[in-house]
Amino acid sequence: VVENIARKYGVSKGELLDRESDDLAVRVALGETQVVAETKKALTNAGINVASLEEFASGKVDGHKRSNHILLVKNLPYGSSEGELANMFGKFGSLDKIILPPTKILALVIFLEPSVARAAFKGLAYKRYKDAPLYLEWAPDNILSQNPMDGNVKDEKVGEGDARRVILEQAVDGISDVDFDPDRVESRSLFVKNLNFKTSDESLRKHFSEHMKGGRILSAKVKKHIKKGQHVSMGFGFLEFDSVETATSVC
Structure with missing residues (x-):
């Protein structure tokens, strides 16, 4: 303080x-x-349900369900930055976003997959960051509000659906039939990396639609964040299709 x-x-x-x-x-x-x-x-x-956080902190909700992909990061030094936290936690896998208030009292790290969140928790709990150890805790499962109030959060709803998104990648160029791990093919969504920073939602949708043999694209979204008042691409995005089969075929 x-x-x-x-x-x-x-x-x-x-x-x-x-x-x-x-x-x-x-x-x-x-x-x-x-x-x-x-x-x-x-x-x-930023779209956080502060009431649930207060109830959680007061101990009035013992046994309340915890999120499986959102971490509370506490004991942060005032010199903390979103970029440094993203580098630390991003080493374990794909992040959805990090919410760090200007006061730097605590942060929320939201992962796309529960398995990545668990690995980060195990790897970073009590790890020294600057001059203090990080205190990690699983957030309450209702910590995300339905109505974010500013432009620093993505437009679509954030929740358990994000945690079920999987990364379906073709490991070798030129391979047409890919052997997929059936445990990973559980979603109609594809995570698309290495996007040109000028890529828009429309151009992402158009590019994939031109190479589809069947099925439909339900949504195409390039992930963005606010930088100097501008919405800037983060170099990756998501595509949602009409079926798991379509997503697998497109991948």
């Missing part, structure tokens, strides 16, 4: 924690209240 307030108002922590001051406790308490309020607002705007 002290680091947060000091950086926000451009003062040193020493000035903020002046032992000669007779209102030190009040000053820190007000700072904490402000940080909590800012964090709640940022999380709400």
Whole structure:
């Protein structure tokens, strides 16, 4: 809290924690209240169900179902960045998104697949990040709100459907018939990587539709994030088809 307030108002922590001051406790308490309020607002705007998070933290919902693909990342230093977190957690597999409020009090890391989330939890719990260990916890399963309020979140609903998306890739160029692991072919969606950053939803749909022998594309979406006020492609996207068979054939 002290680091947060000091950086926000451009003062040193020493000035903020002046032992000669007779209102030190009040000053820190007000700072904490402000940080909590800012964090709640940022999380709400990013599509997080803050009420479920508060109930979860208070212990009023013992035994409440936890998410299998969303991690709460706590004990973050104020110098944390979304890019650094993405690099750390992304090493384990595909991320949907990371939500990091400006206050840097905590972050939510949302994975596309539960198996990747489990591997990240095992690999990063208590791992040192900057000057502190990471505290990881499974988020409540209803932590994602239905109504995000700003442009920093993707348009489509985020939920258990994302966790069931699978990566179906053709390992060798020129192979027409690919042996797929039946455990992985459980979705009508394809995860498409290595997209040109100029690729749009429309051009993605058009390219695949021109090479399909049958079936229909239900949706095509290039994943984007906000950078300097602009929607910028992240270089990958998703295609949803009318059946698992169509998705397999197209892949």
